[in-house]
Amino acid sequence: EDSSDSSSDDSSDGSSSESDSDEDTEVTVEETPEDNMDIDSENSQAPEELQPIDAKHAIYLDKFKNVAEKLQLSIFKTEKRERAQAILGETKDESSDADEDANTVKAGLIPFAQPAELLGDQDITNSNKNKDNFKSTLKWFVDPIYVSNAERIPFSTLGLHAKVLKNLTRNGFVESFAVQTAVLPLLLKDIRNISPDKRSDILANAATGSGKTLAYVVPIVESLIDRVVPRTRAIIILPTKVLIQQVRQVFEMISSGFGLNILTLRSERAFKDEQDVLTRFKPDVVICTPGRLVDHLRSGTEGLKNLHKDLKWLVIDEADRLLNQSFQEWVDVIINAIEKNTNTNTNTTNNETNNSANNDSIISTIDRRWKTSVQKLIYSATLTRDPGKLSGLKIHEPKVIIVADNDIMNDKEFTVPESLSENLVPIKSSSVKPLHLFELIWQENLTSDVLIFTNSNESAARLTRLLNIMQDMVYGLSETTSAATATTEQNGSAARKRILREFSKGQINIVVGTDLIARGLDIASIRHVINYDLPTSKREYVHRVGRTARANHEGRAWSLACSRSEHKWFWKISNSIHR
Template identity: 35%
Template sequence: MSKKRKRDLEASEANAEATADTKPQKSKKDKSKSKERNDELQRILEKSEARFASLANATDTDVIVNEEAEASDENMDVDQAEPSKDAATSSEDKPASKKDKKKKKNDEDVSTGHLSILSKFDKYRAEVLSSAPKIVVEENVPEEPLQGLHPLPQPAQAPVQKVDPNSVLPSYLAQPTTVPTSQRPPFASFNLPELLLDRLNKLEFTNTFPVQSALLPLLLPDSRLPPSTPRSDLLVSAATGSGKTLSYLLPILASLLNRVVPHTYALIIVPTHELATQVQRTAHTLASGTSLKVSTAIGTRPFEVEKDHIIANDVGSTGADILIATPGRLVEHIRNNPQFTLRHLQWLVVDEADRLLSQSFQDWVEIIGDELQKPFPTNGARAGFDLASLGVRIPNCAADTVRKVILSATMTRDVGKLAGLKLRRPQLVAVDDIGHREVSMDESGDDDEGPEKEDRGLRELNSIPSTLEEHYYPVHNATQKPLILAKLLSDSNTTSGILIFTKSNESASRLARLLELLFAKKLGKKRKGSSKKDWNIAVSTSDKRKKEISANTAKFKASTIDILISTDLMARGVDLPNAQLVINYDSPRSEKDYIHRVGRTARAGNNGITWSLVEDSEARWWWTGIGKVRRGNGDGVKKEVAPELNAEALQIYEGALEKLGKEVRGA
């Protein structure tokens, strides 16, 4: 190796060593400057992203201003960054090697790359802003409140429609089975025992009434059906005096003639003592010659005495096979008489059902229903095979076997009231005097419209017998009503069998005394066809003793009493065969009460007359209510003219009033 080459190698090694000594120091400085520049660029990027997010809600003008400001800020950042670079460069050694120049070039390339990335970001941000929907801001328009911080607005609710509970009726109520009044086959055509036919012949009952001809086939046993076949429960709407009592007593007696052990097999519920006594009398007459016992639980006897007459649970007992009861007394026996039971009950009859269901006597419907639901005692395991597997229906309680018959002259079609009876496959039978036509569920008998329109066809089935003659007398001066009535009676040909209804006990007593005083003065013309000089007048009101009421009823039936004045106490269920004239001295409270009042006459196909004395203040209600009741004849109500009152009649009336006042004051 030559000396020159040797020197070059040594110089090269020396330079390499020097370079190796200085290289780590330059690398650390370069890294520090690169990190500082990267931090500056990261800060710029974060500012740009924050401004980009805020620009989404800005207007176009704001976008332009912000972009210019941002560009200015970026230029400032770059300008501020450049001096720091120069400062760093100046702090370096002035002489720079080739490697220093190369490193500086690399740093410039890195800076150029970052700026390129930033420009791409600005370009992308501009494209997003241009595609975003432009927001137009109007002056003096309040900002729309933010959504999501409160409940969203809901659409207005539809008005609540009032639902008529009677707009849709069950099929058995909407389409009753109507029976024409001309249908009167003989009793012998029905499957009645010979014993009962003999009793009917002795009572001179040959032909049935329409309600009897309709119910007997439905209630008497049907030989074509197995004995265990359940039968439908019946609702019966028929006018008062149409023979409803006989229509259910005959099937009950026919089913119990062969009974061996006395039990309470039939329960008949009625609203009043008078009706209970009347039903008992009819049942005794028909059951004469049999071993069947009929009794009542109506509160006319002490409770302990009554217990011995109605308990029929042991062999040889003297209790009742057929029990007739009022609701209150019946509930008392169920609660306080542990030996009384309805476990063997086969018949449940509710007469005058509209009144009993409207007035809840000690919740009798629920109490009787619970009593019928009590399970039969098992008496140990049943021996033999399972009868149910053979298709034989085995009852678990009395409710599974009892037959229910609900009757009224004004049968309700209120589903809510009937629901408590728990009827089984019910059927409604209506005896309509208007003729054999269907009773429409929309028929109300009133053409008036408005909120005060009363529903007469949907809720109740009612009608007035075709043999009833109705008269309407307007009374313009209510203070003279007793005198008008006395004048009408004096001029009338009716001499007895007159039943007058008032609104209260006091009104009945006052009217009775005034009529006695007026008749004593021989008001009006001489009574035709009568040699009697005086009228016999009696009063039956709720403040009288029961014995007195019963005595007056018996005397009225015997025509010993000519005029009987009463409240609605005598309006329901009382059979008064000799009642010829019914007078509504005070207007009834409803059409239903009117029907029951006038139903005391024109019974069993006989003729009858009714007068209604109506004050001017009651005329509108009377004609829109009672005047629209369905009637069996085409005559309707005859409007009459009240008799004229002369000076003599008025003077007699003033004297009667003065005398009555002295009697009341005890003078």
């Protein structure tokens, strides 16, 4: 009976649970988990995955379970938070939309203002559009003064001092070249003007060998003829030591008989000794590289402390190369030293003059106020056309002088001497380039006054050795024909000077070098230039071939080109140069 009652009770419970589950399955499961477990335990077997597992796997299983539980909990919380935010956001957006619409000023899609096109190293006078844009701000730049190569005037008509004119005539200078014809009248007029108003700076672009050095040496010497107390009145900044010596020779030639103190600053001399020389010697003219001058200015060398008071001339020769150098930030250092604000010393000066007579105070005041400005003279055969590079020099109302015809320079970047003849030597393979060079020397009889350019010191040294070995053995050239390397790596400064001196005298027939000697090397006897390696820039090509055909003498240049790319590069250079 008990069993029948229990079975009936069970059946009744089962029917009732089934009816309840039909109505609400979730509630039934939550309220009677034990009954379900009983039913499952009685009517079914445990699933296979719930069977006991090995102890070594139990740890990993627990870890996976924990990770799964945490992931499920995270998903649940995220969904719950998103639902809450969505409910709150709807009501908030409805209430704030009206306020935002009222306070927001709607604007159209207007593009940002674009910066003006940056000027690179290009001729901005080529474009009429550029002319209009820069006419008001850079009128001096877009409207330069053009001077024809044929312009000549006798030095005797310029009103030069008798001794200066005598020195010029004694050295064979009777008429001025084009750049001198344009520059000298402007500078000589400013020399005779004692007004403290700022004088216009000069930017001159002329071909190599056109007499740019004499164009600034003559006016500087003229301005120093009547000087009484030696002070540093002129600084000439040059890129190489070779140029320093050449410019010094020109100064000594023109200033002969005036007793001017001319000093060159160079790294061969001990820095301390050079400081002592500047203090004792008190030079009128200082010729140097920018790095050496910066060293003295930063060290407070006594002889260069008062440049802001004494200096009258600042010359930057080969300006394009110097302005491309950022070594020691030389432009900022030198310009700041020259244009130092003297107001910072006003209080000290006043305190000192209070103890002196009234007339000394008046003289001191006049001396501070009545001061002529520094006139900057900037020269190059390939003068940069980038105003950004010139801005650091703080040039004042400059006059730009270009030695060329106006219609020519409108579509050409550079010029080379009219008396220069240029030739291209095509070569099929670089492996036979030395043989083609020897053949060129033999066929054209280039046995003297030849300057050969390579792109590296190593190449120059190898080529020199080949020339000396092959010239007599293969081609039967004269025993007097010799070649030498004029590079910094192979020779010291003294040896390089000796080689160039012997080359100018004809004792050495062929000199092989790099672009280091392509700037300013002035040897009138050079008749042939060979580009064994093509230069890497148009500027360097102009300076290389400009070592010949100087001062209206005839000269020839050859360029060896191997690959198709070298041929294209040569013609690109050629098309950018006026001849």
